[in-house]
Amino acid sequence: MDWQAAKTAFTEGGIIAYPTEAVFGVGCDPRNQQAVEKLLALKQRPREKGLILVAADYSQVVAFVADLKIPQDKRFAVFSHWPGPVTLLLPAAPGAPDWLTGGSDKIAVRVTAHEPTRQLCSALGSAIVSTSANVSGAPALxxxxxxxxxxxxxxxxxxxxxxxxxxxxxxxxDPLTQQVYRV
Structure with a gap:
């Protein structure tokens, strides 16, 4: 795998595409607002919907999460979902950008068990914005x-x-309320 080409694209604000558990995803550096705006335009996706971050491990997303707002008595239940194909809505860190949260006080994060995606996140040393590879409303590729x-x-x-x-x-x-947003 050409990880250097992936790193270059990622650090220069490019859109990257990669396989996830079910479909191909497109993403970019979650810290790069211009890259996220480019991704939203490419997908014709409204910013208010927010975006998912996918990571190789929790350390790659913890800066975006208000970790101390996850109660001690619920931490096992929260983190027992990972690694795996479950995206959790967790309290967003105070500095989590609106271009990721869609203006919500929650952020959607997933620690994947899908090995190619884990390898990519590890090679980049970062979580990746993760949204399905399609124009909004069209079937995912x-x-x-x-x-x-x-x-x-x-x-x-x-x-x-x-x-x-x-x-x-x-x-x-949302593992804190048990509300299911997508089955």
């Missing part, structure tokens, strides 16, 4: 060739690897 065909040069780097074979995108829950 499931392979690298389809991503290249649909987005062409708008995506700076595409990972040639397989999705995890899951039938649907990650479940989204």
């Amino acid at each position: 499931t392979d690298a060739a389809a991503v290249r065909a649909q987005f062409g040069n708008d995506v700076a780097w595409v990972m040639d690897a397989e999705t995890g074979g899951a039938a649907s995108p990650s479940k989204i829950i």
Whole structure:
């Protein structure tokens, strides 16, 4: 895998594409507002919906999470979902940018068990914005060739690897309230 090309695209504010548990995702550096705005425009996705961060481990997302707001008696229940195909809505850190939270006081984060995505996050040394590879409302793309065909040069780097074979995108829950947002 050409991790250097991925790092270059990521650090220069490019959009990258990679397989997730069920579909291909497109993403970028969550700390780069211009990159996130470019991603939202590419997908024709409203900023208010917020975005998911995917990571190799919790340390890659903890700066975006108000970790101390996760009660001690709920921490095991929260973190027992990971690694895995479950996105958690956790309290957002005070400095978590609106371009990620959509203006909410929560942030959506996932520590993936899908090995290609874990390797990518590890190689980048960062969490990645993670949203399905498609124009909002259209079916999500499931392979690298389809991503290249649909987005062409708008995506700076595409990972040639397989999705995890899951039938649907990650479940989204708020582990503190047990509310399910996506099954």
